[in-house]
Amino acid sequence: MAGTETLRARNADFWARAAPGWIRHADRQDRTGRPLGAVAMDRLRARPGERILDVGCGCGGTTAELAAAVGPGGAAVGVDLAAPMVAAARTRFPRARHPGLEFVTADIETVEVVPGAPFDAAFSRMTLMLLADPRAGCATIRRSLRPGGRLAATVFRDGGSTPWLSAVMLGAAPHVGALPPLPIGAEPGPFAFADPARLERVLSASGFGAVAIEPHEVTLDAPDEPDAVAEWLIEMGPAGAAYRATAPPGQATARAAAARLLGRFRDPGAGYRLPAGLWLITATSMASATPRPTPRNPDWRALDGTGPGMDLRGH
Ligand SMILES: C[S@@+](CC[C@H](N)C(=O)[O-])C[C@H]1O[C@@H](n2cnc3c(N)ncnc32)[C@H](O)[C@@H]1O
Secondary structure, three states: OOOHHHHHHHHHHHHHHHHHHHHHOHHHHHHHOOHHHHHHHHHHOOOOOOEEEEEOOOOOHHHHHHHHHHOOOOEEEEEEOOHHHHHHHHHHOOOOOOOOEEEEEOOOOOOOOOOOOOEEEEEEEOOHHHOOOHHHHHHHHHHHEEEEEEEEEEEEOOHHHOHHHHHHHHHHHHHOOOOOOOOOOOOOOOOOOOOHHHHHHHHHHOOEEEEEEEEEEEEEEEOOOHHHHHHHHHHHOOOHHHHHOOOHHHHHHHHHHHHHHHHHHEEOOOEEEEEEEEEEEEEEEOOOOOOOOOOOOHHHHHHOOOOOOOOOOOO
């Protein structure tokens, strides 16, 4: 298990390299990827006039949705580590047409609070499992909320319930250059929160109460465009940067190989149905939250920085 600083540097490098692919496919991600966060969006129940934080906002689609929900009297602030994605979000959703919508470049793990705090609620789609130090990131979210503020978020569950993700990697990997290090154990990655008990411990230790973690199944419906769907999924995944660095013939082979494995989810003429298993997370920011180090799993304490000598950063 790599140390937190190594994981953080790896994460920053990964998202800097991944950004061009995410920007390129932003519209498809908003359209086809919407079910990945829709249940959390519903559960958040953003109300007119509220101030909402969107953590790991990517190219801003969900932040814009939140801004529409809170209306001109409210505010939606998207925060993301990757400056190019934040720039793309600002271009896609200019303030002139989206009042109350703001985007901030910041590492949620290292800022004291997100600019614009306190927020009434926080939303996050498919980001928390990617944090190098999820306890630090969740503690920032908690500090950025007013007491009693709501959190609603989604993360992937496990590889078995989202099988196309590894199918895409298996197909593309032999045909592209060096891939980022494979996540081991609880290192950041799509399935870092496969164990809901770990997720619960992270949130409780970050000062959240009323933590609920529910399994939720969704299906992403993609059009019957094998080449385009394969490219979208390769570029949004761990092989994205390696794929873009590969010469066009290699890219075509990678797409074809990924598309072959994705055939399992294809109904020719109708399209793709891609199943995804999520955890739907809801929680509430406690009034005077004190982080609760867990005695239950010493390994986890070391991993999430809640062991002896931790930096409580303002608690
Ligand atoms: C899987 S993407 C999800 C993007 C968007 N929420 C969506 O569903 O389309 C994860 C996002 O989290 C951002 N991210 C990763 N680590 C972060 C951190 N420590 N602080 C802020 N954002 C982070 C990445 O830059 C990336 O945009």
